[in-house]
Amino acid sequence: MLHELRTYTLTPGGTREYLRIYNEMGREVQTRLLGNLVTLLTPESGDLNQLVFLWAFENYEERVRRRAQLMTDPVFMEFRKAVRPLMVQQESRLFNPA
Template sequence: MLIEQRTYQLKPGTLNEFLRVYQAEGLKIQSEALGNLIAYLKPETGDVNRVIHIWGFSSYEDRAQRRAALSGNPKWHEFLGKAGHMVTAQQVELLTGAPFSPIQ
């Protein structure tokens, strides 16, 4: 399994609004396109102005196809117009499990 971990840095004070808009509009659109949401997280300590989400894909090709479908969805672009201004930076990591990891 290919794991994609995305961390979005948010403007201070916008976390709750971002989560509200994402849950109401973005989650369904993104889940339909990407498929396997493993976790959607918010820090309780440290830098609390961010969200981390983790998605699973069967391969690099699967990820590329699913992300292309999401990028081509007009409803996703509408959501980005409502929430994108709250994001100040983004970090994306593609990960694979070590031989002994529960996630392979």
């Protein structure tokens, strides 16, 4: 099992707008193509204006294959264009079970 923790830092106040667009345009295609969204979180302390996605994959190869499919999907590409002005930074970390 491989977990990916993706943290998106957004413009101040951008979290609500990102989630609105995500729920309208991105969530269905992303969960269909990537698979197991374990959780989607917003921090209450520390760095704010962030969304934290935790994804689970069987292995690294599955992640690579699924992300490649996602990056060629026209609906997801439109979603990315819509949220790009809200994005400040993206971080991706991969974790193996200990």
